[in-house]
Amino acid sequence: MEDIVVVDNPKPYVWAEIVDRTAETExxxxxxxxxxxxKGALGDDFVLRVYMTKDGKFVCSLATATYQSSISDVPLTTVGMFYTNSEFRxxxxxxxxxxxLVDRPEIEGHNKGLVGVDSMAAKYASRHGxxxxxxxxxxxxITPGTDIHPENLQKDPTVTTTVYDGSxxxxxxxxxxxxxPNIDRSGYVKSCLQVLKAYSVFAQDNNxxxxxxxxxxxxANQQLYIGPLYADTPAIAETLLKSIFEGEELHRRENPREIPLKAANFTKFVISTPSTNKNFVDLWSKLIGYPAVRAGIMHSQFTKKILKVPTDRVYGIFDYCMSYA
Structure with a gap:
């Protein structure tokens, strides 16, 4: 370790390298x-730690984010962005x-959670608890952008959709x-919805x-990640998915987060859904026009307490780095 430099919350160019490497290799x-x-949402409760060589080569990275409990319970610290440059594996x-990073004193006693790729899940359990x-x-x-057909989807006439603008x-x-309901992630939600190159829509009933x-x-690599996709019914989920691409009121918007999106402009569409949501496959198959086949699996893992997720309403999780739903 004498040749390693430890950097917390490094300069943006280091993050850009991590993004490029993880997209290209994984x-x-x-x-x-x-x-x-x-960083903006969580402040000091977020840490991205990177190992670099003394001559500036990226070695490995890991991030943690701590969310305070909203039910007088222990905080949740999520763990993500665990990646090692192949040269240093x-x-x-x-x-x-x-x-x-995970065992540091500041987060001792926290419930810790991560989304683990299938090849690492057993190691996370046995080595790290x-x-x-x-x-x-x-x-x-994972679906090519050229296979996305929003015209196949229908809108639920009992709801209206609105482009999110912060208000x-x-x-x-x-x-x-x-x-x-278990954690306070208000700052995370607010920051995620207003970030550049994000496109968000919400649905409302007649009331x-x-x-x-x-x-x-x-x-990276012009992929479009869809998440979250939360909806009370399959029809609302379908409406929201369609609304990203279509709708006269959306066509008139002039906005840095302009909607509608053009599917063919993206190399891939990526979404991660709980396996127990029995309506998701039908929805995605309808969008693409052929039977949807999963590309891989990940595991939702914790150290002290499993946080429940209403999977019948979760069609796509927020992200698989700093979230569990």
């Missing part, structure tokens, strides 16, 4: 903007970094609390009650 849907979102750097696993897998679906935050955040919302964000 296919991760991560954005140049995510780092600023997490099998030398113990990643394990050292993981133990150093992430031995409690949700009763669902996270199924990943609706309180309403959307109250809905988010019905999905994730003005929010019944779901969706965000899509542009990621």
């Amino acid at each position: 296919g991760w849907a991560v954005s140049d903007n995510d780092y600023n979102v997490w 099998n030398k113990g750097y990643g394990t050292q970094l993981f133990q150093e 992430f031995s409690l696993e949700s009763d669902f897998l996270l199924d990943c679906y 609706h935050f309180e309403k959307v955040n109250e809905y988010d609390k019905t999905i994730v 003005g009650k929010v019944t779901g919302y969706i965000r899509a964000r542009t990621c």
Whole structure:
């Protein structure tokens, strides 16, 4: 370790390298903007730690984000962005970094959670104590942009959709609390919805009650990650998915987050959904026009307590780095 420099919350160019490397070698849907979102939302409760060589080579990275409990329970610290440059693998750097950051005194006693790729899930459980696993897998679906056909989808006439512009935050955040009631992630939600290159829409019933919302964000290699997609019914989920692409009121908007999106402009569409949401596959199959087949699986893992997720209303999780739903 004498040749390693430890950097917390490094300069943006280091993050840009991490984004490029993880997208190129692992296919991760991560954005140049995510780092600023997490830092801005969580402040000192977010740490991205990076190992570098003394001559500036990237070695490995790991991030943690702490959310205070909203029910007088222990805080939740999520763990993500665990990646080691292939040049430095099998030398113990990643394990050292993981133990150093996750076991630091400031987060001792916290419930810790992560979304683990299938090949690492057992190691996270046996080596690092992430031995409690949700009763669902996270199924990943990856579809070429040229295969996306929003014209196949229908809108639910009982709801209206509105492009999120920041003025609706309180309403959307109250809905988010019905999905994730255990922790206070208000700052995270607000920051994620207003970030550049993110496109968000929410649905309301005739009484003005929010019944779901969706965000899509542009990621490395021109991938579009859809998440969250939360909805009270399958019909509302379908409406929200369609609304990102279509709608006269959306066509008239002149906005840096302009909607509608053009599917063919993106190399891939990526979404991660709980395996126990039995309506998702039908929805995605309808969007693409052929039977949807998952591309891989991930595991939702915790150290002290499994945080429940209403998976019948979660069609796509927020992200798989700093969120569990």
